Amino acid sequence: MTTQHHDDPHRLASAEIVVGIDGSAAADLAVRWAAETASQRGRRLRVVHGLDLAAAGAVYGIYDVITPPVIDAIRREGTDLVRTARRLAHEVDPTLTVEAEVSEADPAHLLIELSESAHLVAIGAAGSGNTPGHLGSTLLAVAAHGHGAIVVVRDTGTEQQTRRIGPVVVGADGGPVSAAAVGAGFAEASERNTQLVAVHAWSDLYYDRFAGLPYTICDRDAETAGQAILSEQLAGWQEKYPNVQVIRKVYLSGPRLALLEWSRSAQLLVVGSRGRGGFRGLLLGSTSNALVQTAHCPVMVVHPQ
Structure with a gap:
C-alpha cells in the first residue's frame, strides 16, 4: 500500500507511475516493469506516447506544412501503440487502473513535465555498450533533466528479463x-522486501586504466575513510527502515565498474x-550516464528535490 507523504509530491498516494512508449520491444519491457511496480504498490499507471508533430513535419518536408491526413495517420498510430501497451499492462494485472495519453508534444519534454508529480517515470532501453538504444536522446534527456526518480x-x-529477486544496490x-x-x-x-547493498568507491579513478592500481581496497586509512562516509550517508535511514538489511561495500576506485558488477545480480540499481562534484551543467554524472547504458538491470536515476 502507498503511504501519504505531504512533503514529497512523488510519494503522495495520488502520484502515478508513468511509462513512456514508442512501440519498441524495450518499451514493452518498460510497460511490464511499470505495471508490476504499480500493481505491487497500489498505484495508477499512466502510459504516454509523444507524437512530436514538429519533428514529424520536418521529416515530411521542412518547407511544406504537414497535411491533415498525415497528422491523422500519426495520431492513429500513437493511439494503437498506447492501446497495445494498456493490454500488456493488464496482462500483468487485469485489475490495474491504466490511463493512456497521446500527446502532440516532444516525448522528452512530455516525460520531464510528468515527472514533476509522478511517483516515478519508466523508460525502456535496448542494446549494450556505449550507444544507447530505444528513444536515444529522449532517454538521456529524461534521465538527465527529469524530476524525482527516472x-x-x-x-x-x-x-x-526483469528480476524480482536480488538486492537493491545504491551508489553512495x-x-x-x-x-x-x-x-x-x-x-x-x-517496498521490495529485500536487502540494500550500499556501494562506495573511495576514488573516482578507473583502476583498469592505470597500471598497478588495485581494485580491492588494502589501505587501512582509505578503508576507514570510506566506511565513515557510508556511515554518515546511511545515518538515520536504517532507523527509518528497520526492516531493511544493509550490506556495506567499500572499494578503492572505479565506482562505475563496481556498480556494473553488482547490477548482474541486483533487481534494481x-x-x-x-x-x-554535483555540477548541474552536466547532463548526467559520468557514472550514472554509463550505467543507464550498460547495466544488467533497471537503473533508477534519482534527482534531489
Whole structure:
C-alpha cells in the first residue's frame, strides 16, 4: 500500500507511475516493469506516447506544412501503440487502473513535465555498450533533466528479463545528490522486501586504466575513510527502515565498474543524477550516464528535490 507523504509530491498516494512508449520491444519491457511496480504498490499507471508533430513535419518536408491526413495517420498510430501497451499492462494485472495519453508534444519534454508529480517515470532501453538504444536522446534527456526518480528499464539478458529477486544496490559517494539516492534505495528495498547493498568507491579513478592500481581496497586509512562516509550517508535511514538489511561495500576506485558488477545480480540499481562534484551543467554524472547504458538491470536515476 502507498503511504501519504505531504512533503514529497512523488510519494503522495495520488502520484502515478508513468511509462513512456514508442512501440519498441524495450518499451514493452518498460510497460511490464511499470505495471508490476504499480500493481505491487497500489498505484495508477499512466502510459504516454509523444507524437512530436514538429519533428514529424520536418521529416515530411521542412518547407511544406504537414497535411491533415498525415497528422491523422500519426495520431492513429500513437493511439494503437498506447492501446497495445494498456493490454500488456493488464496482462500483468487485469485489475490495474491504466490511463493512456497521446500527446502532440516532444516525448522528452512530455516525460520531464510528468515527472514533476509522478511517483516515478519508466523508460525502456535496448542494446549494450556505449550507444544507447530505444528513444536515444529522449532517454538521456529524461534521465538527465527529469524530476524525482527516472527508471531506465534494461533487459537483464536472461530468461527472466526483469528480476524480482536480488538486492537493491545504491551508489553512495558522499555527495549531496548521493544522499537522495540513498533515501530512494532504502525506500525501494523496503517496498521490495529485500536487502540494500550500499556501494562506495573511495576514488573516482578507473583502476583498469592505470597500471598497478588495485581494485580491492588494502589501505587501512582509505578503508576507514570510506566506511565513515557510508556511515554518515546511511545515518538515520536504517532507523527509518528497520526492516531493511544493509550490506556495506567499500572499494578503492572505479565506482562505475563496481556498480556494473553488482547490477548482474541486483533487481534494481539506484544512483544519483550527478557525481560527488554535483555540477548541474552536466547532463548526467559520468557514472550514472554509463550505467543507464550498460547495466544488467533497471537503473533508477534519482534527482534531489
